[in-house]
Structure formats: C-alpha cells, structure tokens
Amino acid sequence: MDPYEGLRASRNPFAWIREALVSTEADVIRMSGVDSAVYFVFLTTVLGILVLSGLVLLPVLLPVAATARGVMKANDTTSEGSFNDLDKLSMGMLKVGGYRKKLTRAEAIYAESKAAGNPEGTRPTTKTGFLGLIEASPFLKPVVDQATIKTVLEAYLPQLALIIFLALLPKFLLFLSKAEGIASESHAQRAASGKYFYFSVLNVFIGVTIGNTLFTALKRIEKDPNSLVPLLAESLPGSATFFLTFVALKFFVGYGLELSRIVPLIIFHLKKKYLCKTEAEVKEAWAPGDLGYATRIPADMLILTIVICYSVIAPLIIPFGIIYYGLGWVVLRNQVLKVYVPSYESYGRIWPHIYLRIMASLILYQATMLGYFSAKEFIYTPVLIPLIVLSFIFVLVCRNKFYRFFQCTALEVASRELKETPNMQVVFRSFIPPSLSSEKADEDQFEDALSHVV
Known part of the structure; x- marks a missing residue:
C-alpha cells in the first residue's frame, strides 16, 4: 500500500512534506482514487488564481489601503488599539467599533435619559458582549479585564463558535440528502455538499456582512433613509477583519487538527470504552474513513468566496488565502496517501459540482464589486456588467459541451463494475470427480461451474 516502496525511510519529522511534494497524480489515484486526484486539481486551480490575483492586486492596493485618508483612529479598534496596524494595512477608510463603542453608546443613552427629567436615569438592562459575560459570570472579571486576553477573546471567540457550528451541520445535511x-453514496455526498455550500455562503458570508452593516447603522438609516446606499458603501468593509481572522483560524487550527488527528483519536477512545463490544467494532471505530467531500469542499469554497470577494476591499486577505490552499495541498496530500481510505469511487463526477461552485463564487464576487463600486459612485462601474453576463454564458457553454462526459459513466468503468466474481466453491467442486464427491452431482451445476472457469 506504500507508494514509496523501495525508498529509504527517514526519521525526519518533516519527511512527509518532501514525500507529499514529490508524489504524482498517479500515486494519488492508486492510493485514493480519481475523486481525490480531482480534488487536488481544484486546490491547484484555486491556488493559481489567488497567486495571480496577489501578484496583480497587492502591489497596487496595499499602498492605497495603508495610506488612505480616513483610516481608523488609534483607539477605534477591537481592544485598546491592539489591531490598529493590521486594520490599517488590511483595509482603508474603515471604522471598526468594539467594546469601547458599545460602552460609550450605553453611557450616552443613560445621560440622555437623565436629561429627560429622570434624576436617576434609565440604565441599560441588556448586557451585550463582555458586559453580559461579566454580568453573568462575575468571577471572570479579573481574567477578562486583562488587555491581552480581552483582545484574543474579542478577535477569535466569534470565529471559533462559527467554525464549531459549521462542523456539526454537515451530518444533518447528509441525513437530509x-x-x-x-x-448512491457519491450522489448523496455531492447533494449534501451543495446544501452546505449555499448555507455557508448565505449564512456566513452574506449574513455576517449584511448583518454587520444593518445593525451598526440602523439609527442612521432611520433618521435619513436616503443615506442607505452610501452607508452600505462605507460599512461593507466592516467585516473584513472578521473574515481575515476567520481564514487565519481555518488554516492554523483546521490543518493543525487535521495533521495531528487529535479529534479522531479522542472519538476512537470514547467509542472503544463506551460503545464497542467486539473486536470488529473496535476495528470499525479505528477506521480513518474517507476525505469527507461533503464537508471539505464546501469549506474550501467558502474560503474561496470570502477571499475573492474581499480581495479588493481588504487586499491583505489574499496572502491568507494562498497560505490556506497551499498548506492544505501539502497536508491533505499526505493524508490522502497515508491516512484516508476511500469509501466510494465516482471516477471524477465530483468535478462538475466543484466547477459550478467556483463559477458561483466568481459571479458573486462580480456582483459584490458592482454594488460596492456603484455605492462609491465610481464612474466606470458599468464596465463590470458585461463580465457578469459573460460569466453566465461561459457556464452555459461549458455545461452543454462538457457535462455529458461526466453524466454518463464510461464504458470501461461500467464493464468493470458489472464484472462478476466467480463462485470459488462451485469452481472447487467442479474439479472433484463425481465418484469422490459426497454430494450428488448436478449436471446443471457442473455446467455453471465450467462457465465460470472458462
């Protein structure tokens, strides 16, 4: 089972990186099937797109974002200005409100209520963010008040909660499929993957972006409804830092857990202790499983959508996307060659599914830029309209020309799947002379055995 059989073994803890880099597509197909090879084609394609985008966009947009007027003030950050430099570099003309902004707003409401004739004033009763955390758990106040811990919690706690929720959702979607x-197992996996992708884009990307815009600017829209369009243009980059840290968490935490496989190890020991009753059940619990296309592909597609949609607004997210897909290629190459065992083989029928989602992300990116530049009153915005139309035409042409090759199974594959395995017991009995056989010879059975032998 070792594709590197005959090579000298090494005790270097980083030898797996070299082995993953020198492996070929034939090695991947031999060890994990065509579907895994198609998945790595997807990773390579996206990595090339992001590298090219970085070479074109970063030299132009980073100086603009770093020197743009209206960049946030030193205190307008998530916690005590800790992310000021990162926010300045990742986006321009952006104001991010955090813990201090919420506290200032609460104090303003309290002062306004006192001026209205109530000497005691009306204190806010709803505690949000760390105010609510401290109110519910006073023993956490000494810990939360530390600037470093507060910064880490404010920056990463929402993203961690989102990642955990997205990790539990695919099982339910696969059940629905x-x-x-x-x-077919492969068809069910593709159906669950499609549901998971659209849910992730609508809930994570669009939901976080629009939700952040509306909730932070609801009062201003209420006072001046005509300011909705320019307000959207100003507030759209407000989620850029969230998504930047989200992508960073995905490759730091996600691929670290993938390489160490701590979670499957814990699950195995729990199953072994409480659920497994026989040796066969222990072996089944120890089985590594397959690559998990129903969850892995939508997660990668979500990162692609986030990175390309924010590549112009927050250009610093492009290197994070490159690291995500580059590191993922190396780590998953090792896992496919040495860990995962495929549970089915669709011979590349997953590629049309991947291709359509790539094009959906591209069209969403074009629509986002069209709305963003329109809100900014950029005079050359109509130039983007033909791009969206051409993208739809390209999808239709490719679907009509190439989809049938994936829709119909190849004759070689079909004949391989229909090939029967001969009954070895019948073959064995056919070579026993009738005089030595304990069973009465059956002429039809003998002819059937001969047909298997021939």
Missing part, C-alpha cells in the same frame, strides 16, 4: 431517496 439520504432522506430524499438518493441511493
């Missing part, structure tokens, strides 16, 4: 009556 199988409940639809889909008999």
Whole structure:
C-alpha cells in the first residue's frame, strides 16, 4: 500500500512534506482514487488564481489601503488599539467599533435619559458582549479585564463558535440528502455538499456582512433613509477583519487538527470504552474513513468566496488565502496517501459540482464589486456588467459541451463494475470427480461451474 516502496525511510519529522511534494497524480489515484486526484486539481486551480490575483492586486492596493485618508483612529479598534496596524494595512477608510463603542453608546443613552427629567436615569438592562459575560459570570472579571486576553477573546471567540457550528451541520445535511431517496453514496455526498455550500455562503458570508452593516447603522438609516446606499458603501468593509481572522483560524487550527488527528483519536477512545463490544467494532471505530467531500469542499469554497470577494476591499486577505490552499495541498496530500481510505469511487463526477461552485463564487464576487463600486459612485462601474453576463454564458457553454462526459459513466468503468466474481466453491467442486464427491452431482451445476472457469 506504500507508494514509496523501495525508498529509504527517514526519521525526519518533516519527511512527509518532501514525500507529499514529490508524489504524482498517479500515486494519488492508486492510493485514493480519481475523486481525490480531482480534488487536488481544484486546490491547484484555486491556488493559481489567488497567486495571480496577489501578484496583480497587492502591489497596487496595499499602498492605497495603508495610506488612505480616513483610516481608523488609534483607539477605534477591537481592544485598546491592539489591531490598529493590521486594520490599517488590511483595509482603508474603515471604522471598526468594539467594546469601547458599545460602552460609550450605553453611557450616552443613560445621560440622555437623565436629561429627560429622570434624576436617576434609565440604565441599560441588556448586557451585550463582555458586559453580559461579566454580568453573568462575575468571577471572570479579573481574567477578562486583562488587555491581552480581552483582545484574543474579542478577535477569535466569534470565529471559533462559527467554525464549531459549521462542523456539526454537515451530518444533518447528509441525513437530509439520504432522506430524499438518493441511493448512491457519491450522489448523496455531492447533494449534501451543495446544501452546505449555499448555507455557508448565505449564512456566513452574506449574513455576517449584511448583518454587520444593518445593525451598526440602523439609527442612521432611520433618521435619513436616503443615506442607505452610501452607508452600505462605507460599512461593507466592516467585516473584513472578521473574515481575515476567520481564514487565519481555518488554516492554523483546521490543518493543525487535521495533521495531528487529535479529534479522531479522542472519538476512537470514547467509542472503544463506551460503545464497542467486539473486536470488529473496535476495528470499525479505528477506521480513518474517507476525505469527507461533503464537508471539505464546501469549506474550501467558502474560503474561496470570502477571499475573492474581499480581495479588493481588504487586499491583505489574499496572502491568507494562498497560505490556506497551499498548506492544505501539502497536508491533505499526505493524508490522502497515508491516512484516508476511500469509501466510494465516482471516477471524477465530483468535478462538475466543484466547477459550478467556483463559477458561483466568481459571479458573486462580480456582483459584490458592482454594488460596492456603484455605492462609491465610481464612474466606470458599468464596465463590470458585461463580465457578469459573460460569466453566465461561459457556464452555459461549458455545461452543454462538457457535462455529458461526466453524466454518463464510461464504458470501461461500467464493464468493470458489472464484472462478476466467480463462485470459488462451485469452481472447487467442479474439479472433484463425481465418484469422490459426497454430494450428488448436478449436471446443471457442473455446467455453471465450467462457465465460470472458462
């Protein structure tokens, strides 16, 4: 099972990186099937797109973002100005409100209520953020008040909660796909992957972006409804830092856990202690499983959507996307060659699924830039409209020209799947002379055995 059989073994803890880099597509197909090879084609394609985008956009946009007027003040950051330099570099003309902004707003409401004739004033009763955390758990106040811990919690706690929720969702979506009556495992995986992708884009990307814009500017829209369009243009980059840290967490935490496989190890020991009753069940619990396309591909697509949509607004996110896909290529190459065991093989039928989602991300990026530049009153914004139309035409042309090759199984594959395995017991009995056989010879059975032998 070792594709590197015959090579000299090494005790270097980083030898797996060299082995992953020198492995070929034939090695991947031999060890994990065509679907895994197609998945690495996807990773390579996206990595090339992001590298090219970085070479074009970063030299132009980073100086603009770093020197733009209206960049946030030193105190307008998430916690005590800790992320000021990062925010300045990642985006221009952006104001991020955090803990201090919420506290200032609460104090303003309290002062306004005192001026209205109530000497005691109306104190806010709803505690949000760390105010609510400290109110519910006073023993955490000495810990939360430390600037470093507060910074880390404010920056990473929402992203961690989002990642955990997204990790638990695919099981339910796969159950729904199988409940639809889909008999094929590969088809059910693709159906669950599609549901998970659209949910991730709508809930994570669009939901966080629009939700952040509306909730932070609701009062201003209420006072001046005509300011909605320019307000959207100003507030759209407000989620850039969130998504930048989200992508960073995905490759730092996600690939670290993937390489160490701590979570499967813990699950195995829990199953072994509480659920497994026989040796066969222990072996089944120890099985590493497959690559998990139903969850892995939508997660990668979400990162692609985030990176390309914010590549102009926050250009610093492009290197994070390159690191995510580059590191993922190396880590998952090792896992495919040495860890995962495929549970099915669709011979590359997953590629049309991946391709359509790539194009959906591209069209969403073009639509986002169209709205963003329109809100900024950029005079050359109509130039983007033909790009969206051409993208749809390209999708239709490729679908009509190439989709049938994936829709119909190749004759070689079909004949391989229909090939019968001979009954070895019948073959064995066919070579026993009738006089020595304990069973009465059956002429039809003998002819059937001969047909298997021939």
